Amino acid sequence: MKIKDLIKQDAGFQYIIDSMEFMSPAGRRKTLNTEFCTDADTLTAEWQRLDEAISATLAFKFKKPYIDLRHCLMQLHDLQGTLASLANHTPLNEVELFEIKNLAQLTRTATGAIAGLGMSEALPLPDTTEIFALLDPDHTGIANFYIYDSYDPRLTPLRRELQALQASEGDPLRISDLLAQQNEIQCEVCLRLSDQLTHWTSTLVTAMEQLAYIDSLLAKADLAIRWELTKPTLGDHIEYTGLVNPRLKQRNEAAHLRYQPVDIALYNGVCLITGANMAGKTILLKSVGTAQLMAQCGMYVPAGKAVVKLVDGVATSIGDDQDEMNGLSSYASEIIKISNILSSCRTATLLVLIDEPARTTNPIEGKALVQALIKILNTMDSFTLITTHYGQLGAHCRRLRVKGFVEDLSDMPLTPQSINRFIDYSLTEDPTDSVPHEALRIAAILGCDNELIHLAQESINQ
Amino acid sequence: MPFIPDILNHRSLAIVGLEKNTGKTVCLNYILHRLNQMNIPVGVTSIGVDGEQVDAVFATAKPEITLYPGTLFITSEQHYLKRQLLSVIKHVDSQRTSLGPLVTAQVLIPGKALLSGAATTAVLRRQIQQLDSMGTRLTIVDGALSRLSLASPTVTEAMILATGAAVSANVKQLVARTKFLYRLICLDEVDPELRNRLSIIESGLWAVDSDGQPHDLGIASVFLIDRAETDLLRYGRTLFASGAVSDRLLRVLAAKGKDITLITRDFTKLFITPEAYTELTRRGGHIMVLQRSRLLAVTLNPTSPQGYLLDSKSTCDALSDALQMPVYDVKKIEQ
Numbered sequence: 044m045k046i047k048d049l050i051k052q053d054a055g056f057q058y059i060i061d062s063m064e065f066m067s068p069a070g071r072r073k074t075l076n077t078e079f080c081t082d083a084d085t086l087t088a089e090w091q092r093l094d095e096a097i098s099a100t101l102a103f104k105f106k107k108p109y110i111d112l113r114h115c116l117m118q119l120h121d122l123q124g125t126l127a128s129l130a131n132h133t134p135l136n137e138v139e140l141f142e143i144k145n146l147a148q149l150t151r152t153a154t155g156a157i158a159g160l161g162m163s164e165a166l167p168l169p170d171t172t173e174i175f176a177l178l179d180p181d182h183t184g185i186a187n188f189y190i191y192d193s194y195d196p197r198l199t200p201l202r203r204e205l206q207a208l209q210a211s212e213g214d215p216l217r218i219s220d221l222l223a224q225q226n227e228i229q230c231e232v233c234l235r236l237s238d239q240l241t242h243w244t245s246t247l248v249t250a251m252e253q254l255a256y257i258d259s260l261l262a263k264a265d266l267a268i269r270w271e272l273t274k275p276t277l278g279d280h281i282e283y284t285g286l287v288n289p290r291l292k293q294r295n296e297a298a299h300l301r302y303q304p305v306d307i308a309l310y311n312g313v314c315l316i317t318g319a320n321m322a323g324k325t326i327l328l329k330s331v332g333t334a335q336l337m338a339q340c341g342m343y344v345p346a347g348k349a350v351v352k353l354v355d356g357v358a359t360s361i362g363d364d365q366d367e368m369n370g371l372s373s374y375a376s377e378i379i380k381i382s383n384i385l386s387s388c389r390t391a392t393l394l395v396l397i398d399e400p401a402r403t404t405n406p407i408e409g410k411a412l413v414q415a416l417i418k419i420l421n422t423m424d425s426f427t428l429i430t431t432h433y434g435q436l437g438a439h440c441r442r443l444r445v446k447g448f449v450e451d452l453s454d455m456p457l458t459p460q461s462i463n464r465f466i467d468y469s470l471t472e473d474p475t476d477s478v479p480h481e482a483l484r485i486a487a488i489l490g491c492d493n494e495l496i497h498l499a500q501e502s503i504n505q
Numbered sequence: 506m507p508f509i510p511d512i513l514n515h516r517s518l519a520i521v522g523l524e525k526n527t528g529k530t531v532c533l534n535y536i537l538h539r540l541n542q543m544n545i546p547v548g549v550t551s552i553g554v555d556g557e558q559v560d561a562v563f564a565t566a567k568p569e570i571t572l573y574p575g576t577l578f579i580t581s582e583q584h585y586l587k588r589q590l591l592s593v594i595k596h597v598d599s600q601r602t603s604l605g606p607l608v609t610a611q612v613l614i615p616g617k618a619l620l621s622g623a624a625t626t627a628v629l630r631r632q633i634q635q636l637d638s639m640g641t642r643l644t645i646v647d648g649a650l651s652r653l654s655l656a657s658p659t660v661t662e663a664m665i666l667a668t669g670a671a672v673s674a675n676v677k678q679l680v681a682r683t684k685f686l687y688r689l690i691c692l693d694e695v696d697p698e699l700r701n702r703l704s705i706i707e708s709g710l711w712a713v714d715s716d717g718q719p720h721d722l723g724i725a726s727v728f729l730i731d732r733a734e735t736d737l738l739r740y741g742r743t744l745f746a747s748g749a750v751s752d753r754l755l756r757v758l759a760a761k762g763k764d765i766t767l768i769t770r771d772f773t774k775l776f777i778t779p780e781a782y783t784e785l786t787r788r789g790g791h792i793m794v795l796q797r798s799r800l801l802a803v804t805l806n807p808t809s810p811q812g813y814l815l816d817s818k819s820t821c822d823a824l825s826d827a828l829q830m831p832v833y834d835v836k837k838i839e840q
Contacts, residue, residue, distance in 0.1 A: 187595055
């Protein structure tokens with residue numbers, strides 16, 4: 044799976060990619076085509092390059108090599124079409140030859156800048172000197188281009204005559220004749236140059252792809268610095284200290300609200316998360332999922348410390364997608380999703396994230412479904428996180444509870460906006476099989492209809 | 506050499522036509538020819554597609570644009586490859602148009618070329634800056650069809666308006682239509698303090714109170730004005746429309762009360778007919794702009810694409826009288 048597919052399934056990851064600042068469309072394309080990686084060595088090498096890029100960015104941010112490199116990347120055009128033409132022996136026109144010359148020039152400048160950053164070994168670029176020389180027969184050293192006189196001996200006398208005729212407003216027929224002749228020679232030259240350039244196709248493709256990769260790497264480094272992301276270490280479990288959901292954090296900061304990072308560790312098997320409404324269970328699930336995608340796409344993660352276990356994929360059932368629009372009830376679409384997850388888990392190690400399974404059906408059967416789900420997933424080689432409001436499940440699995448409301452809030456003036464100050468979002472191991480019963484209290488805080496709450500309370504008391 | 510010295514006081518110039526075939530290209534060729542004689546480095550670009558060899562609508566022959574050595578020009582890849590001159594490519598833009606990427610080049614041996622340019626004023630603005638940074642003293646923008654947006658003072662510093670028999674073969678109508686646009690171009694500016702306050706507003710219809718403070722009327726688009734039930738005049742009789750202004754808005758305002766002042770960004774935002782405008786002014790209303798365009802000249806093409814030929818001298822005189830500014834038949838000057 045590539046990043047461009049993953050962001051369609053994970054809005055949080057989409058937000059991360061949208062927050063990256065690319066210098067060129069090619070850099071963005073390269074990033075979107077990055078594969079979800081399951082190979083430890085490849086990822087370690089990628090994180091190592093990112094580490095170097097971050098150090099170089101911090102050391103050279105406002106200095107020449109870094110500025111030069113960014114300037115180069117800003118001028119990088121995505122020449123996939125032109126390079127495909129070249130590979131297919133389709134002759135290039137003057138504008139395309141200019142683009143090739145420009146790419147050769149950018150590669151040379153970038154090579155110098157990368158050496159200045161001390162990253163030549165990590166980011167090697169091919170030598171394009173000969174390509175540039177082919178398109179610069181007059182040794183001007185600049186990336187301008189036209190069919191220079193020196194490409195064909197017939198051009199100099201022809202153009203001299205043309206110039207004289209144009210200056211004296213001479214015979215229009217002769218002028219168009221000369222223009223036609225010039226055109227023919229220019230086409231011949233284009234053909235010849237294209238033919239010669241064909242031998243360099245792979246060099247040019249490597250140059251463009253590597254420059255696009257450098258753009259992608261610098262964008263990742265820039266994001267890591269701006270958002271204080273952390274380099275993950277590989278382990279046999281998943282563990283975050285101070286895990287953050289970047290989108291929520293930024294939204295809270297903009298509204299001057301507190302944001303609390305969360306610590307969480309996940310081991311093989313099922314971990315159940317309970318907690319009051321509004322305690323951040325769904326957000327936690329999403330954050331764990333996004334962080335896993337970021338790590339395995341070669342990025343750093345939004346946490347203070349991170350241990351990552353590589354998985355074959357992230358499978359989620361978080362009920363806020365649009366399946367309902369396809370004519371399925373929320374229960375039906377959820378059950379189909381969960382069933383797919385189970386069949387995937389039989390052949391691969393997944394990070395499974397399920398938000399309040401079977402919450403939309405009757406509690407008796409719903410509870411039974413959750414119990415069965417836990418039982419099956421516990422036998423699989425996956426890492427599963429399930430949130431639920433069901434208590435007394437009697438299942439054998441690890442339980443974490445969101446601490447929730449910090450104190451008795453009966454006297455506090457609360458509003459839906461200020462409620463987050465009184466919630467402790469951190470997790471605690473919970474040996475009991477019960478769940479918090481705070482739904483009515485929260486409904487009251489939210490300003491729910493009094494009669495509704497009163498009647499509900501009465502019904503509980505009976 | 507009429508109006509050439511005026512042009513040189515500005516860094517960018519738009520040539521817009523009241524209608525197709527009003528002689529924009531003839532006018533552009535005249536200016537380029539004169540500036541070349543004066544050795545002035547110029548840049549040329551356009552918005553949309555123009556400089557077709559054969560007019561796409563009426564299939565009449567169109568004069569091509571003649572470019573001189575040293576001139577920087579921007580055109581699309583497809584038109585660049587068809588040019589009849591020798592030039593060196595300086596830059597290729599990453600933004601693509603339907604005719605390929607935009608190419609910036611400098612003329613080595615003079616000749617003719619087809620100009621096609623950016624589709625939006627935002628790209629056009631960037632191109633003017635680019636040509637400016639490459640050492641041109643003046644950038645001229647050739648308009649396509651009857652688009653006016655390039656003449657917005659936020660895009661180009663000054664403008665030339667081309668009119669002619671293509672607008673109407675009836676001199677009275679030609680004068681009336683030209684005069685109406687001229688009136689819009691010459692609308693009064695608001696004072697600088699109010700301009701600063703209003704120019705940062707991005708959308709919607711706003712009221713301006715007696716202290717010059719803007720208040721959002723909560724109407725996202727003036728096209729929804731009919732449905733607005735709020736009292737538009739609760740803050741006073743001055744309103745600011747940040748986007749396009751239509752006849753409908755003018756009629757609603759005319760119906761709401763007397764002596765209303767409507768402020769718009771510049772004349773290119775006004776998509777109104779003389780009738781609706783008269784309705785507003787008859788009730789004491791008037792329109793003001795944040796920024797006024799500098800109209801340097803009006804030119805006349807006495808020939809219509811269908812073959813009518815107006816008398817050049819008397820039509821120029823009639824227009825001059827009505828506009829109180831000189832009007833030129835460029836072909837006559839060149840002779």
